[in-house]
Amino acid sequence: MTNLLSLERITKAYPGVLANDAVDFAVERGEIHALLGENGAGKSTLMKVLSGLTKPDSGQIVWKGDEIAITSPQASKALGIGMVHQHFALFDGMSVGENIALGLGSQLDATQRDRIIEMSEKYGLPLDPDALVFTLSAGEKQRIEIVRALLGEPELLILDEPTSVLTPQEADALFATLRLLKEEGRGLVFISHKLNEVRALCERATILRGGKVVATCVPAGKTAEEIAEMMIGTRPVPAAKGAQNLGETTLSVRDLVTSDISIPHLAVRQGEIVGVAGVAGNGQEALYAYLAGEELAPSASAVRLNGVDAGRFGPSERRALGAAFVPEERLGHAAVPDFSLIDNTLLSNLGTDGFQKRGLINWRVVREHAVEVCDGYDVRHAGVTGRAGSLSGGNLQKFIVGRELIKHPEVLIVNQPTWGVDMGSATNIRDQLKALAESGSAVLVISQDLDELFDLADTLCVLNHGHLSESRETREWTAETLGVAMTGNAQGQAAA
Amino acid sequence: MIRLIPRTQFGFWATAFPLILALSITVVVGFLVMVAMSEQPLSDTWTLLTFPWQARTASVQWGFVLQKSSYLAIMAVGLSIGYRANVWNIGAEGQFAFGSILAFGAYVLFGMPDTVWFLPVMLLFGVLGGVAWALIPAALRVWANTNELLTSLMLVYVAANVLNYVTTGPWKGDPKAGQAESDPIHESLRIASIIERTDFHWGVIISAGAILVLACVVLFTSFGYSVRVAQDAPRAQKFAGFSPQMTVWMSFVLSGATAGLAGAIFLSAETGKLIQSENYLNGLGFTAIVIAFLGRLHPIGIVAAALLISYVNVGATYVQSASQVDDSVAELVQVTALFAVLGTAFLSRYRVVFGRPDLSTEGAA
Numbered sequence: 083m084t085n086l087l088s089l090e091r092i093t094k095a096y097p098g099v100l101a102n103d104a105v106d107f108a109v110e111r112g113e114i115h116a117l118l119g120e121n122g123a124g125k126s127t128l129m130k131v132l133s134g135l136t137k138p139d140s141g142q143i144v145w146k147g148d149e150i151a152i153t154s155p156q157a158s159k160a161l162g163i164g165m166v167h168q169h170f171a172l173f174d175g176m177s178v179g180e181n182i183a184l185g186l187g188s189q190l191d192a193t194q195r196d197r198i199i200e201m202s203e204k205y206g207l208p209l210d211p212d213a214l215v216f217t218l219s220a221g222e223k224q225r226i227e228i229v230r231a232l233l234g235e236p237e238l239l240i241l242d243e244p245t246s247v248l249t250p251q252e253a254d255a256l257f258a259t260l261r262l263l264k265e266e267g268r269g270l271v272f273i274s275h276k277l278n279e280v281r282a283l284c285e286r287a288t289i290l291r292g293g294k295v296v297a298t299c300v301p302a303g304k305t306a307e308e309i310a311e312m313m314i315g316t317r318p319v320p321a322a323k324g325a326q327n328l329g330e331t332t333l334s335v336r337d338l339v340t341s342d343i344s345i346p347h348l349a350v351r352q353g354e355i356v357g358v359a360g361v362a363g364n365g366q367e368a369l370y371a372y373l374a375g376e377e378l379a380p381s382a383s384a385v386r387l388n389g390v391d392a393g394r395f396g397p398s399e400r401r402a403l404g405a406a407f408v409p410e411e412r413l414g415h416a417a418v419p420d421f422s423l424i425d426n427t428l429l430s431n432l433g434t435d436g437f438q439k440r441g442l443i444n445w446r447v448v449r450e451h452a453v454e455v456c457d458g459y460d461v462r463h464a465g466v467t468g469r470a471g472s473l474s475g476g477n478l479q480k481f482i483v484g485r486e487l488i489k490h491p492e493v494l495i496v497n498q499p500t501w502g503v504d505m506g507s508a509t510n511i512r513d514q515l516k517a518l519a520e521s522g523s524a525v526l527v528i529s530q531d532l533d534e535l536f537d538l539a540d541t542l543c544v545l546n547h548g549h550l551s552e553s554r555e556t557r558e559w560t561a562e563t564l565g566v567a568m569t570g571n572a573q574g575q576a577a578a
Numbered sequence: 579m580i581r582l583i584p585r586t587q588f589g590f591w592a593t594a595f596p597l598i599l600a601l602s603i604t605v606v607v608g609f610l611v612m613v614a615m616s617e618q619p620l621s622d623t624w625t626l627l628t629f630p631w632q633a634r635t636a637s638v639q640w641g642f643v644l645q646k647s648s649y650l651a652i653m654a655v656g657l658s659i660g661y662r663a664n665v666w667n668i669g670a671e672g673q674f675a676f677g678s679i680l681a682f683g684a685y686v687l688f689g690m691p692d693t694v695w696f697l698p699v700m701l702l703f704g705v706l707g708g709v710a711w712a713l714i715p716a717a718l719r720v721w722a723n724t725n726e727l728l729t730s731l732m733l734v735y736v737a738a739n740v741l742n743y744v745t746t747g748p749w750k751g752d753p754k755a756g757q758a759e760s761d762p763i764h765e766s767l768r769i770a771s772i773i774e775r776t777d778f779h780w781g782v783i784i785s786a787g788a789i790l791v792l793a794c795v796v797l798f799t800s801f802g803y804s805v806r807v808a809q810d811a812p813r814a815q816k817f818a819g820f821s822p823q824m825t826v827w828m829s830f831v832l833s834g835a836t837a838g839l840a841g842a843i844f845l846s847a848e849t850g851k852l853i854q855s856e857n858y859l860n861g862l863g864f865t866a867i868v869i870a871f872l873g874r875l876h877p878i879g880i881v882a883a884a885l886l887i888s889y890v891n892v893g894a895t896y897v898q899s900a901s902q903v904d905d906s907v908a909e910l911v912q913v914t915a916l917f918a919v920l921g922t923a924f925l926s927r928y929r930v931v932f933g934r935p936d937l938s939t940e941g942a943a
Contacts, residue, residue, distance in 0.1 A: 397819035415813040442798045
């Protein structure tokens with residue numbers, strides 16, 4: 083059987099990272115092919131190559147037997163490649179029909195309406211062309227995206243995390259549609275983290291890890307645990323990690339339940355690094371916000387810092403209790419891009435001794451402190467009066483982490499400490515975090531990077547659909563158990 | 579092909595180039611307006627640009643310019659602090675009126691003292707009046723999530739009616755006057771001129787001092803810092819631990835205080851009495867909004883913009899009396915300047931590049 087599409091030895095490098103390393107990937111007609119991998123495994127880059135958003139550095143794209151180059155999204159569409167993105171690109175104030183017509187670059191006329199209705203009936207995607215988009219559910223919005231893609235008569239349809247926003251019933255309806263499309267001889271690429279769905283739906287699966295293809299398999303013939311292990315890999319378990327010389331619990335969370343997160347119990351002791359693993363978008367931002375005081379917990383006792391009920395305290399009061407925070411987003415959250423490094427030094431130091439005198443900011447002290455942070459934490463910069471936004475990601479992150487570490491906080495909460503940071507800086511930052519814990523501070527690291535967590539954490543827990551699992555010593559986890567906990571199969575959870 | 583590239587370096591030209599361009603646009607458009615409105619555009623434009631030296635006494639004309647710009651600058655600096663933090667008080671005109679009313683109220687309340695030492699008390703009450711009036715939209719925004727643009731604007735008309743009420747009711751003065759007005763305050767409480775027979779009075783100096791104080795608030799207090807953070811990165815404001823509500827309160831307090839102070843100075847220096855609203859309020863509080871944006875919300879820019887716009891305004895009045903060109907030319911220049919400054923502001927963040935894009939550096943994101 084001939085392949086509809088085959089990618090051969092696709093390689094794409096970004097500064098500091100090889101996103102795709104000689105990736106082979108093929109889709110046949112009448113096949114649903116799963117593309118699996120952790121965040122950062124290279125799935126998005128591969129799909130960007132297919133949709134014409136980026137050009138590979140090397141490798142071949144063979145479409146229906148001919149070698150081609152995809153130069154733009156328009157060219158990709160013209161070939162017959164359709165894309166349904168995870169995040170909807172719809173105008174809320176316009177009708178379903180207008181949105182579809184806009185996406186196709188045409189006007190909404192009677193023939194267009196008829197085609198929309200015909201298409202939606204044929205594939206079991208009920209849609210009212212006159213309904214306004216803001217009145218629709220997530221499932222209905224996704225149907226718009228699918229119909230819009232189908233009206234372009236694609237031979238290959240790519241769906242990126244299509245079930246992440248759907249209810250189980252909506253997901254079942256979607257699978258029926260996808261099987262219908264498959265039987266018509268189209269090729270489908272299904273990107274998902276939900277392994278049970280993949281096992282039920284897909285003929286083949288290609289698994290990426292660290293930019294490379296690690297396996298191609300028939301998912302129905304494997305257990306979810308086996309697939310998870312292939313995605314995450316078998317990692318050497320660090321020898322001496324685990325509880326040792328741990329002091330008292332200085333950060334604890336108990337029964338923190340809100341609309342977006344549920345944390346029955348979490349405790350970090352002096353000298354301990356606790357890691358929170360999880361796939362992006364499973365509540366990491368909310369967990370950080372409740373711990374840092376950017377969101378207030380429902381009750382004061384839900385978050386305890388250094389023996390004080392701090393759930394209703396804001397960030398400044400929590401800092402006064404000895405806590406420090408590093409949010410995920412560097413620009414606009416941890417630092418103001420248009421501010422100098424001096425101005426940015428003040429951001430988390432408003433309550434620090436000596437920075438303010440009789441209500442007035444002592445800029446001389448702030449400046450000296452900025453220089454100390456840069457010198458002490460290897461921040462390469464063109465001068466402390468330069469804009470924070472002009473620093474490289476790695477250097478800015480070293481500055482942001484250093485700004486907290488120099489205070490020697492008793493409790494440090496870090497969200498994605500090395501996200502998008504070059505290797506050298508990442509190693510530097512991890513070493514600094516370890517040194518802080520060794521000196522007796524409690525450190526909580528929220529990260530999507532499992533290698534990082536295995537390297538850093540003494541204790542690990544998993545955030546999945548906003549729910550935090552029990553924590554166990556890092557050596558008690560295996561790649562399998564961790565993968566299962568992250569993909570939600572253990573509790574048999576469907577979409578929440 | 580013209581493209582815009584984000585600037586990485588922010589040198590002198592990043593600030594100067596857009597302003598020079600805006601000024602050039604204003605001059606060209608202003609001249610075209612003059613061509614349309616005047617029979618001798620060249621000589622009238624020359625008169626507009628050089629009027630202080632054409633007038634009989636230059637110091638009188640300069641006095642007008644300084645006096646007018648001092649009211650505009652102090653109110654605009656107060657407003658600009660909130661504007662940086664997305665707090666939109668557009669009711670400075672009403673806070674100005676209420677400042678005047680409370681300053682006069684203090685004068686009546688304390689038994690109409692006839693001594694210059696009472697002047698600071700009057701000014702203080704002016705400040706309190708402006709703050710009190712500004713706290714209404716602040717409270718509505720914080721507690722009821724009401725849009726402060728609407729409430730602060732509507733309160734201008736409420737304040738104008740309060741002014742009409744007191745000048746026709748409790749504080750009604752000479753019934754034979756051609757307008758509703760109060761009795762005048764004692765001569766000793768009138769702010770004196772620094773240069774005789776000009777409008778350059780001590781109120782200008784008081785305003786300049788207040789602007790300096792506000793500049794220090796912005797540069798050296800954590801509140802001023804929080805406002806700058808809020809302008810550039812609202813999430814970083816949360817990270818630092820600033821309360822957005824406190825920003826709203828403080829923004830209104832400061833803008834209300836400056837408008838109230840301006841109102842009290844105006845009462846003491848210009849009129850010496852309260853007058854019915856249409857003859858007392860002349861839109862200074864609204865023009866101050868324009869000045870705040872013309873000055874790019876920066877204290878130095880605002881002072882420059884206030885001087886420039888006052889110069890054109892006073893000049894237009896002079897041209898009108900000298901050669902029958904309607905002084906609405908000043909408003910047209912003002913609006914042109916506003917559009918030009920706002921329209922060129924993006925050039926301080928972007929460079930304009932001519933030529934074809936360099937493909938090798940793109941698509942890597």
